[in-house]
Amino acid sequence: MLEQLRNAIRDVEDFPKEGIVFKDITPILGDGALFRASIDLLCETAGGAKVDKVVGIDARGFIFAAAVADRLGAGFVPVRKKGKLPWRCNEEAYALEYGEAIVEIHEDAVKPGETILLVDDLLATGGTAAAAVKLLDGLGADIVAVSFLIELSFLGGRGKLPADKVKAILHY
Ligand code: AMP
Numbered sequence: 573m574l575e576q577l578r579n580a581i582r583d584v585e586d587f588p589k590e591g592i593v594f595k596d597i598t599p600i601l602g603d604g605a606l607f608r609a610s611i612d613l614l615c616e617t618a619g620g621a622k623v624d625k626v627v628g629i630d631a632r633g634f635i636f637a638a639a640v641a642d643r644l645g646a647g648f649v650p651v652r653k654k655g656k657l658p659w660r661c662n663e664e665a666y667a668l669e670y671g672e673a674i675v676e677i678h679e680d681a682v683k684p685g686e687t688i689l690l691v692d693d694l695l696a697t698g699g700t701a702a703a704a705v706k707l708l709d710g711l712g713a714d715i716v717a718v719s720f721l722i723e724l725s726f727l728g729g730r731g732k733l734p735a736d737k738v739k740a741i742l743h744y
Contacts, residue, residue, distance in 0.1 A: 573609045581742070623644050719740070
């Protein structure tokens, strides 16, 4: 199944800008068996631990995290780009190739001590996920795992995250 998932991912060159090879996961989403398999594998990254909430990162992370949350019987919490969440937020800035971006979480989305599975589609430089981890640490969350469908290992993003908690299904 890992090979089928890998074969389904489409490399799109120079998207969204020149020099980036974008990993297009929509062929996985569009195939019932592959989508289910990706959710099965992401659920396994929790290692059977009790998960109170699955946190997904804007925007493709939402798709996987929401399905994982449903499967685990957990709640779902969005981490979004600044300005999208309606209630009071905590925010965290992180560096992009040029400039910076800000992600937010509702200040009451996670209670201290709640167990969390953080999910995104892809780990690249790790800046986005590291900012999400800081937001969760700030709320006193107990992070069980930080899980990705795809890890671009050559970018070393794992180094910005709690090493023992990072799990990825496919590595490039
Ligand atoms: P980073 O903060 O560099 O780890 O970037 C991670 C975020 O950017 C994830 O939410 C991904 O969805 C997106 N991303 C970064 N690089 C790629 C890529 N080559 N293909 C698809 N998505 C990417």
